[in-house]
Amino acid sequence: MLRTLRQPRWIWLTLAVVAVSLLFARLGLWQWHRAQAKWASNDAVTTRAHATPVPAQSLLSTDRKPGKRDEWRQVSLTGTYDVAHTVLLRNSVEDGDRGYEVVVPLRPASGPALLVDRGFILANGTALALPAVPPPPSGEVTVVGRVRPPDKGSLQLSEETSTPTVKRLVPREIAQSQGVGPVYDAYVERSSETPTASGTPRELDLPSADVGLNLAYFVQWYAFILVAVGGWWALLRRDVRDAEAAAHAPDVAPGSEAPEHAAVDGDHGTVDVRRGG
Numbered sequence: 001m002l003r004t005l006r007q008p009r010w011i012w013l014t015l016a017v018v019a020v021s022l023l024f025a026r027l028g029l030w031q032w033h034r035a036q037a038k039w040a041s042n043d044a045v046t047t048r049a050h051a052t053p054v055p056a057q058s059l060l061s062t063d064r065k066p067g068k069r070d071e072w073r074q075v076s077l078t079g080t081y082d083v084a085h086t087v088l089l090r091n092s093v094e095d096g097d098r099g100y101e102v103v104v105p106l107r108p109a110s111g112p113a114l115l116v117d118r119g120f121i122l123a124n125g126t127a128l129a130l131p132a133v134p135p136p137p138s139g140e141v142t143v144v145g146r147v148r149p150p151d152k153g154s155l156q157l158s159e160e161t162s163t164p165t166v167k168r169l170v171p172r173e174i175a176q177s178q179g180v181g182p183v184y185d186a187y188v189e190r191s192s193e194t195p196t197a198s199g200t201p202r203e204l205d206l207p208s209a210d211v212g213l214n215l216a217y218f219v220q221w222y223a224f225i226l227v228a229v230g231g232w233w234a235l236l237r238r239d240v241r242d243a244e245a246a247a248h249a250p251d252v253a254p255g256s257e258a259p260e261h262a263a264v265d266g267d268h269g270t271v272d273v274r275r276g277g
Helices: 008-049 171-178 212-248
Strands: 074-081 087-094 097-107 113-122 140-148 183-194 260-265 270-275
Touching: 008 212, 074 113, 087 113, 113 140, 113 171, 171 183
Parallel strands: 113 183
Antiparallel strands: 074 097, 074 140, 087 097, 097 113, 140 183, 260 270
């Protein structure tokens, strides 16, 4: 086997298999690290979303977006819902259903308003017709919600329906277009309301990055290593067997014949000619 491996073509083939295996191992580790990063992100979101709420004014501002560490944290604010300035986020999908998210400003006794995404409502039929919008609780209400930064991009406001719709949630642009007044440069996804109202929109799910594809790629790259090494070993065994078979074959020159041996039958005086070998 060592004699076979010392052949130039086997040296190059072995080096190629080693290089490819190292590349595949690196790609597999990359996918594993991506999966670990997603697991860590999911854990961080869950931890923040279930932490004890803090007052909204202690975390949010009218002139700056919330920091990365503040996203998904829970805040609380007491005020009254400004139902007249309700807007709907269109083209929303929740658990495979298509519909809208209901966004209503919450006005405290003093200070800026806070846009509250109260949750998801199904579209009215397959044509995404505007559904009836369930009203929020009347009077003073305490809202607990998860902090979300403004969406990137333009608002794309549409006022063709009874309730205005937007493509993205940009609190300050919504406030300006609807005449809401000063608002926090963030919005919250409702976790709870006190008191509650009948027909409350469906609470939005927490995001969860899917690691399944990364794990599948991780397994795939290491399976490729096994295929490469297995193929290399199979070829090596075949060459070794061929070399051993050639070494043990009779050493007969091409075109030559085996010597003849003559045997004389003493009783009948005949000669028996047999080929040797």
